[in-house]
Amino acid sequence: MDIATLIGLVLGLGAVVGGAALEGLHLNALVQPTAALIVLGGTFGAAFVSFPLPTVLRAFKDVKKLLAGSPKNDDIIADICAFAAKARKNGIIALEQDAKSHKDRFMKKAISLSVDGIDPKEIRELLEIDMSATEEQAKMSAEFFEAAGGYAPTIGIIGAVLGLIHVMSNLSDTSKLGAGIAVAFVATIYGLITANILCLPAATKIKLRIKDEMVRKEMIIAGVVAIQNGENPRFIEERLRSYLGGEGDDKPSAVAEEEAK
Template structure:
């Protein structure tokens, strides 16, 4: 479980509801099922219209990445690549064929197999970078889904507010219904803003951050494997790869 995400959600909702309590507002006033139905249904309904079902299912699955993100370890990637480099330097590139069978990461496994097959370094780079590009384009669709939902939510909240006011205006003669209508009107706006700024937009940002970390590792693997193929010194390869930890993937990609 990602502690930062849990703390953020607790702080976000806690600040809103805690602030309401400090203002003397009863929390029951903020619990409006009608407003929740309008905002959540309208927001995700609009998001469903905007994206294909495949992306929607992927976004739902990626909620797990927000709550329990993958633990990318660039230091371990460097250590593994240096190990491959040392072995290739001692016994030749063909000795990495056995290593490919034991590697769990599909991207690394594919790269080592291409190196063993003797593919041209430029072709190796092109092949792996195409896969990285495809991964990035596919992975960021979930982030785009949540960002789109975050954009719709405040507007849907306003729609809920307008509906609440319509209800109020239609019952001006019945004072007993005025309070409920006005409550729905204002609470719907709050729900829209909270859905956007505490859930959807932060979820999208978290997913994109995970993608960036994964891209760092993938680009490190590309540079490392090409260096191994070129027979570079393992110590030099290590220094080259450590630059990724200082500058990130963006400086190396392409």
């Protein structure tokens, strides 16, 4: 689980609510179902108009990525090094069962192509096409939330205007003035919160997840091509760790751990 997302949401929303409480504002004043309906309905309604339904469904599905932790790169390196040692000892055909059982779709595809004896250059080209297509599809989820974040403040202003219209049409009835003004200002707050604490940060986190995923896929491509070329597992491990910019250099060697088993 990504603790940073939870901390960010608690800090962001807590700062708004806590600040309002410190100012002496009754928190009940921030609970306006009408304003929430206008802002959330209007924001995501506009976003639905902007994107095709499959993209919308994928975007909401990718919300899980905000809370889910990223797969560990060390696990990818360990798997590739184990495959390299096995292929070097028994031949690359020995990886056929591993290709079928591996849980990562991209790894499974890469190993399967390698077992089939396809030229390493062609494997790289095919996998890079797959990687590029996956990246473009994933970016659409981030673009959906970016668009929603752009619409939300404007929809909040629409809610404010509607509230003021309600106020102006009931000037003679002072009992309705407070409710109308509350809806007007709370709708603006909801719009800003939806944009700047929810939608835009979600888009940014999804983009970071995409970058992490692309690095892992590039590591898989480099590792599988190296396996097919018969390179030393220790050298493969060092090459893969170079993709991490020094991250994990202090950790035990995956090859050494595999040899120790």
